[in-house]
């Protein structure tokens with residue numbers, strides 16, 4: 069269906085001047101979006117009121133009175149109760165001048181289409197069925213407001229026969245009053261609204277009516293607290309309107325009622341039998357869904373952040389970092405704690421969990437597969453494990469946002485389940501390579517489909533018997549290694565991986581922590597399928613990848629001295645410490661200890677002049693996520709820094725080699741990308757405090773690029789504006805706050 073671009077509306081005729089019709093009239097007048105508003109109401113008093121309130125320029129009691137004077141470009145908006153629409157259409161028949169557009173605001177679209185067919189014998193090209201979904205318990209002409217539709221969603225359900233010019237006119241009319249316009253097929257609209265609007269009204273009316281019949285009703289209403297009031301607000305809505313909706317959308321509403329009734333029956337059963345697991349399952353899933361929905365309404369969903377919210381960092385020049393800081397929990401371990409905790413027998417308690425969008429995406433995926441997970445509350449999560457074979461088919465595709473780790477590790481686990489599942493991600497993740505996991509899984513007998521070019525979505529077929537393999541990894545990737553080992557838990561026999569260089573070994577360590585035998589011999593790790601995991605307690609240390617931003621900040625800004633507390637210093641993750649030390653950084657590890665099978669320390673970093681180095685290739689996998697920050701250190705060093713053997717950086721949330729080279733160049737640094745690395749000419753030897761010029765750089769929605777350029781401002785001569793920073797929330801949601809507390813001058817807009 070094409071939408072033709074349109075001029076404004078000529079005259080607007082509003083048939084039915086209540087909240088919906090009156091608000092459109094007021095909004096369009098305020099936007100100077102039409103020449104004149106003519107109101108049509110059954111009662112003379114309403115007509116007079118509409119004129120007195122400035123809603124209509126004039127008003128009549130029968131639309132037929134004004135039809136002869138209408139002309140092409142005028143719009144008739146029918147906003148009467150659903151079952152009255154047909155009678156209004158009948159009044160329009162035969163007298164409607166050519167080129168006039170008719171649209172409506174009824175909550176059911178199937179019945180409007182049926183009414184049009186009855187009156188005109190077809191759906192006429194001038195009819196654009198629509199639904200402003202703006203109704204409330206308030207009604208009548210006095211409820212009209214000129215701002216009702218600002219940032220509000222309007223659904224249009226054009227038919228095949230709807231003319232493009234008419235559709236374009238209505239689309240433009242709604243946009244003129246500030247609305248966002250969506251189009252949808254009629255049947256889909258009616259099903260969606262049955263579930264999201266019509267069913268809640270049935271329940272609210274039914275509940276209030278039930279209680280009102282109770283002999284004690286006065287007491288019930290007197291003592292009914294906020295919950296009752298909030299839940300039943302919509303039972304004050306207009307009864308005629310809602311009776312019409314129930315009759316007009318009968319089949320879809322019955323379907324919703326049946327589904328809800330069976331859920332209510334199950335809840336009743338659980339209460340009767342004291343089934344606390346069932347109750348916790350329903351309540352935690354519902355709470356998570358409602359919280360998610362609340363965030364979506366506030367435009368801060370943890371999924372789809374790139375579309376929803378645009379964040380710019382403005383990093384003001386200068387400053388130093390000082391104090392004691394605890395950065396958030398390790399992302400890699402947080403993901404794995406949810407995965408293994410869910411598959412374990414018993415209840416796993418997690419502390420220090422990263423409440424960032426990536427780890428929350430993993431958590432949501434397991435909730436969608438029926439696992440009861442409480443929290444997170446201040447980093448504490450309680451996972452009621454379902455055992456190796458206890459996951460259930462999710463209700464739809466699992467959306468994992470920006471998180472490569474979620475998608476690749478889940479692919480391995482899901483290959484061994486009995487149900488089919490689809491994994492999807494955001495724009496950035498949808499560009500990242502997935503054959504690196506699909507190929508070994510296929511070798512194991514899994515059926516995995518990828519999107520074009522081996523990209524997401526991943527469709528994984530359930531019910532396949534997996535066979536064990538010995539897999540030599542073609543690249544140093546902990547995600548691929550973990551994917552194969554996790555699939556190996558479901559395979560018959562011994563599955564092993566051999567890596568070309570050491571990569572983070574959190575999967576192996578945490579499996580062992582859950583009592584699963586992992587045999588490790590140099591580069592080889594091996595698991596035997598068919599075992600079980602036993603719930604445990606997990607203390608997630610602070611993420612060394614997040615700590616690196618402050619290690620670099622302190623190293624480049626004179627006067628800095630920070631203590632980063634309780635950071636994981638697993639030897640497969642400590643490349644940044646080694647590389648920065650080789651460059652001359654002053655880093656000391658204090659209070660080294662082991663917590664839950666992972667080495668941890670407090671890291672003290674003081675300013676020290678840095679020098680450029682050739683980064684040893686064996687450090688690359690050990691610092692794979694830290695390079696954007698290390699490049700900033702290199703720019704502040706004296707002499708040249710050369711990185712090779714790091715082509716993996718090109719397939720992260722962005723092409724991190726290109727993204728950093730481009731940004732560094734904007735800031736006046738000579739940085740030349742190579743196929744597998746970069747060569748950076750440091751400006752630290754030039755005796756100036758200012759290494760970077762100011763300017764505007766694009767993080768391309770990559771959290772680590774965004775935070776690295778924020779750190780660069782410590783040695784900049786002018787402000788650095790960093791675009792598209794919303795995804796900082798994937799790994800380090802309180803970065804700006806901590807950076808400010810430490811002494812960086814960062815504002816977020």
Ligand SMILES: O=C(O)C1=C[C@@H](OP(=O)(O)O)[C@@H](O)[C@H](O)C1
Pocket residue numbers: 399400401473544545546547548550572692693716
């Ligand atoms: O296993 C993990 O938790 C991760 C492994 C690394 O990815 P690769 O395996 O693709 O190198 C890393 O970049 C990512 O942030 C987290």
Ligand SMILES: C=C(OP(=O)(O)O)C(=O)O
Pocket residue numbers: 399426470471472473474693720721772799
């Ligand atoms: C590469 C990263 O994460 P992922 O692969 O999980 O998206 C990262 O956090 O830098």
